Each structure stands twice: as C-alpha cells, then as structure tokens.
Amino acid sequence: MSDKRTITLTVNGTTREADVEPRRLLSDVLREDLGLTGTHVGCEHGVCGACTVLIDDKPARACLTYAVQMEGHEITTIEAVGEETLSPLQQALHEEHGLQCGFCTPGIVMTFEAFLREMPDPSEAQVRDVLSGNLCRCTGYQNIVVAVLKAAAVMREKRP
Amino acid sequence: MKPASFDYHRPQTVEDALGLLARFGETAKPIAGGQSLGPMLNMRLARPRHLVDLNDLVELDFVRVVDGVLELGAMTRHQRVATSAEVRRAHPLLAAAAATIGHYPIRQRGTLGGSLVHADPAAQMPLIAVLANARIVIGGVGGMREIAACDFFQSVMTVDLRAGEIVTSVRFPVLAPNAGWGFRLFSRRHGDFAMVAVAATLALADDGRVADLKVAVGGVASVPFRIDLDASVFAGATPTASWIEEISAHVAERIAPEDNALVPAEYRRELTEALVRDGIKDALRNTQVEAA
Ligand SMILES: Cc1cc2nc3c(=O)[nH]c(=O)nc-3n(C[C@H](O)[C@H](O)[C@H](O)COP(=O)(O)OP(=O)(O)OC[C@H]3O[C@@H](n4cnc5c(N)ncnc54)[C@H](O)[C@@H]3O)c2cc1C
Ligand code: FES
Ligand code: FES
Numbered sequence: 001m002s003d004k005r006t007i008t009l010t011v012n013g014t015t016r017e018a019d020v021e022p023r024r025l026l027s028d029v030l031r032e033d034l035g036l037t038g039t040h041v042g043c044e045h046g047v048c049g050a051c052t053v054l055i056d057d058k059p060a061r062a063c064l065t066y067a068v069q070m071e072g073h074e075i076t077t078i079e080a081v082g083e084e085t086l087s088p089l090q091q092a093l094h095e096e097h098g099l100q101c102g103f104c105t106p107g108i109v110m111t112f113e114a115f116l117r118e119m120p121d122p123s124e125a126q127v128r129d130v131l132s133g134n135l136c137r138c139t140g141y142q143n144i145v146v147a148v149l150k151a152a153a154v155m156r157e158k159r160p
Numbered sequence: 161m162k163p164a165s166f167d168y169h170r171p172q173t174v175e176d177a178l179g180l181l182a183r184f185g186e187t188a189k190p191i192a193g194g195q196s197l198g199p200m201l202n203m204r205l206a207r208p209r210h211l212v213d214l215n216d217l218v219e220l221d222f223v224r225v226v227d228g229v230l231e232l233g234a235m236t237r238h239q240r241v242a243t244s245a246e247v248r249r250a251h252p253l254l255a256a257a258a259a260t261i262g263h264y265p266i267r268q269r270g271t272l273g274g275s276l277v278h279a280d281p282a283a284q285m286p287l288i289a290v291l292a293n294a295r296i297v298i299g300g301v302g303g304m305r306e307i308a309a310c311d312f313f314q315s316v317m318t319v320d321l322r323a324g325e326i327v328t329s330v331r332f333p334v335l336a337p338n339a340g341w342g343f344r345l346f347s348r349r350h351g352d353f354a355m356v357a358v359a360a361t362l363a364l365a366d367d368g369r370v371a372d373l374k375v376a377v378g379g380v381a382s383v384p385f386r387i388d389l390d391a392s393v394f395a396g397a398t399p400t401a402s403w404i405e406e407i408s409a410h411v412a413e414r415i416a417p418e419d420n421a422l423v424p425a426e427y428r429r430e431l432t433e434a435l436v437r438d439g440i441k442d443a444l445r446n447t448q449v450e451a452a
Pocket of ligand 3: 103
C-alpha cells in the first residue's frame with residue numbers, strides 16, 4: 001500500500017524526479033534524494049522554521065509537507081537565492097551580524113524573501129511577528145531584525 | 161520522526177474526496193494544510209492508512225457575503241482570512257483573530273476547516289465560530305448538513321463529524337456595522353497556542369447604553385464557549401470602567417479552569433479576568449471609532 005512511486009517535482013525552476021514512498025517528508029526528499037542540503041531540519045513538527053521553503057512563492061514548512069503532495073507545485077529552496085551575488089537580504093544579514101552558526105539562516109532567508117515581496121515596507125513590529133516563526137539559538141534575534149529592516153530599505157531603493 | 165506508511169490520494173472534486181473517504185472509512189484521514197495533522201503523523205500520534213489530500217479542491221477555497229452571511233470555504237487559508245478585504249469588512253474580529261494564528265508560514269498553509277476540525281481548546285477559529293454563532297456546513301456521501309458551532313465542538317479535539325464527512329464551509333453572520341469587537345490572547349511565546357484567549361463584541365444603543373454584549377473564552381475548558389451573560393448585569397448599563405470591572409469579574413467567576421502543574425487554575429482565572437477587561441475596552445474603543 002505504501003509502495004514507492006516516481007514523482008516529478010519542480011525545484012528552483014528545474015524538473016526533478018524522485019522515487020519515494022508517500023510518507024516521505026519534502027525536507028527529506030530535498031536533502032537526501034535531490035542533494036539540496038541547504039534546507040535544514042530541526043524539529044520535524046513545524047516549530048523551529050529551519051526547513052522553511054517556498055511553495056508557489058509562499059513560505060511553508062518542508063517538514064509538514066509530503067513530497068508526493070508537491071507534484072504540480074513550484075518549490076524554491078535556499079539554493080536558488082543569491083546564486084551569483086548575495087541577495088540584499090543575505091548581504092544585510094552578513095553586514096549586521098545576523099547569523100552566527102547559520103543553522104537557522106536558510107529558513108529565515110526563505111521566510112523573509114517572501115515576506116518582503118508581500119510587505120516591502122514593514123514596521124519593526126511586523127518583522128518581529130514574522131520572525132517569531134524561526135528559532136535561532138545564537139543571535140538573540142536583534143541583529144536579524146536590524147538586517148531585515150535594512151534589506152527592506154535597500155530593496156525599496158533598488159525598485160524603479 | 162517519520163510518519164508510518166500511508167497510501168496517498170489526491171481527489172480533484174469534493175464528490176471524489178467524499179467517495180474515497182466513504183470507501184476507506186475510519187482508516188482514512190483528510191489532509192488540509194497539514195499544520196496540525198503533519199506533526200501528529202510525524203510523531204505517529206495519528207496513523208491513518210489512507211491520506212486524502214483536499215488541497216486540489218479549489219471550490220472549497222472561497223470568501224463570499226450573501227444576505228448578511230459571510231461564508232468561507234473550508235480550504236480558505238488563515239492568511240486569506242486575515243487579509244481579505246471582504247472578511248475585514250464583514251467580520252473584522254475574525255480577520256484579526258486569524259492574523260494571530262501561529263506564525264506567518266503556518267498561516268500560509270493552515271486552513272479554516274482544518275482548524276475547526278482539529279479543535280484545539282485554545283485555538284482562535286473555534287473561539288470566534290462559537291462567539292459569532294457560526295454554522296458549520298458538512299458534506300458526506302449521504303448529503304449535506306449544517307450544525308451550530310456550539311454543538312460542533314464536543315470535547316478536546318473532538319467534533320461532531322462522522323467518518324467520511326468533511327467540513328465544506330463555515331457561515332458567519334456578518335458583524336453588525338455598529339458593533340465593536342475585541343480579541344485578546346496570552347501565550348508565553350509569540351505565536352504559541354494561547355493559554356487563554358478571549359473574544360468580545362459590543363453594541364451600544366443610540367443613547368450610549370449597552371445594547372448587546374457577547375463574550376467567549378478559549379483555553380479554560382475542553383471547548384471554547386460563550387459566557388451566558390445575565391442580562392441584568394449589562395443590558396442598559398452605561399459602559400463605565402467600573403462596569404467593565406464588574407463584567408470581567410463576573411466572567412472569571414463563571415469559568416472553572418483545570419488545575420495543572422504548568423498553569424494553576426487561579427492563574428488562568430486571573431488571566432481570563434484581565435483579558436476580558438482588555439477585550440471589552442478594545443470593543444468599546446472601536447464602537448466609538450465607528451460611531452465617530
Ligand atoms: C508551529 C505551529 C504553531 C501553531 N499555532 C497555532 C495557534 O496559535 N493557533 C491555532 O489555532 N493553530 C495553531 N497551529 C495549527 C494551525 O492553525 C493549523 O493550521 C490548524 O490547526 C489545522 O489546519 P490545517 O488546515 O493545517 O489542517 P490539517 O493539519 O491538515 O488537519 C487537521 C485535522 O483536521 C482534519 N481536517 C482538515 N480539513 C478538514 C475538512 N475540511 N473536513 C474534515 N476534516 C478536516 C484532518 O483530518 C485532521 O484531523 C499551529 C501549528 C504549528 C505547526
Ligand atoms: S524542521 Fe520543519 S519546522 Fe522545524
Ligand atoms: S545563527 Fe545559530 S541558530 Fe541562528
């Protein structure tokens with residue numbers, strides 16, 4: 001009943017195939033079958049945010065999604081962000097010391113890449129509300145808030 | 161933490177979904193946003209043999225207002241409930257409460273129907289459904305039925321839904337334009353499930369006296385419930401600070417929270433009193449904004 005099946009996923013604009021059981025988490029398929037280890041795994045129950053990827057441009061927990069559900073949807077992972085040069089958000093995290101060990105960073109980047117598109121000029125309170133979905137054991141969050149606000153300002157300036 | 165094996169089904173119509181659920185009976189579970197079921201599957205607290213995915217049922221993702229009723233499809237995501245201009249107009253309290261569910265990525269996936277069926281005693285959507293006297297629309301192979309929210313919630317994570325049935329939509333009577341509302345919750349960390357959550361609506365008569373007041377509390381019993389307010393306490397009163405104190409003390413007396421090691425009953429009671437007080441103040445403030 002839980003035989004493997006071949007599924008076709010669109011990840012970072014590329015079509016990929018994987019042979020998986022329906023119970024396989026999207027986070028595991030990304031990391032283990034497709035070799036995209038930038039998506040991190042912390043808790044596997046939706047709490048830590050480390051596994052956050054974009055599904056059809058919206059942030060979502062890869063650990064609460066079964067890969068088999070994702071046929072016909074577009075997945076974007078951290079590997080697609082800042083391929084050539086760092087994105088404004090990544091640059092700001094770097095400049096503002098918004099990461100230390102970096103374990104939480106892919107999830108934070110994916111969450112805010114999407115959020116800043118929806119909300120280009122967020123208040124500090126809005127940034128803190130969104131950041132509540134990502135646990136970071138190193139930074140104390142303050143510098144992440146500063147970096148997100150800085151990235152938002154940089155991105156607004158770049159807009160025509 | 162990996163789920164036990166299951167077979168996966170992806171119906172394209174409500175009819176097909178109901179057919180699959182009827183066929184597999186108790187061995188099947190629908191999956192909506194997966195934001196509550198996912199953790200339960202991963203921890204193997206739930207081990208369905210068949211997972212029926214509702215995510216392709218676009219006909220269950222809608223917001224419409226017809227004849228004074230705001231109807232939302234079961235697959236409407238929390239983010240849409242929180243930000244839709246139509247919901248904010250027809251039921252601003254519902255939108256405000258939805259904006260506090262979990263975290264931003266959770267709200268992108270989690271659905272109204274999933275929240276109601278999951279029925280966490282402290283969850284926002286069940287609380288507002290009970291306060292607002294919403295009606296839950298349920299489909300099954302045998303046909304549709306409709307039930308009042310206060311009858312739908314039976315106990316902790318237990319609702320009046322038979323195997324094979326799904327929630328298809330929820331009907332909220334539109335909030336009267338002159339009604340003020342308040343929504344308050346307390347949790348130790350931002351985005352966690354509330355320890356206590358309170359929702360209130362308040363309408364004033366032309367002379368500034370209280371015409372209607374409704375208060376509901378979540379997190380203090382197995383299901384959220386509306387406080388049956390004694391009309392003599394509020395009807396015709398002038399909404400002064402001392403009247404608000406009286407109402408919040410009255411509500412705190414009417415609840416019987418459970419005592420446990422993490423949260424003593426007395427603490428939950430005091431929290432309820434404080435949240436009711438603040439919720440009614442918010443309601444009063446935004447009736448006056450409306451009136452001005
Ligand atoms: C980190 C985190 C924090 C959270 N914080 C909160 C919070 O503060 N407040 C809150 O309310 N929730 C919170 N949640 C839960 C979230 O709101 C869920 O979205 C919601 O409880 C379930 O909705 P879902 O669409 O994800 O349903 P699912 O998880 O897919 O399903 C939940 C249950 O409902 C059933 N079901 C789903 N849809 C239907 C339907 N249409 N008909 C019949 N049965 C159905 C499923 O079979 C399952 O039993 C949190 C979740 C996480 C991971
Ligand atoms: S691993 Fe997915 S949220 Fe923690
Ligand atoms: S930088 Fe180490 S967990 Fe966030």
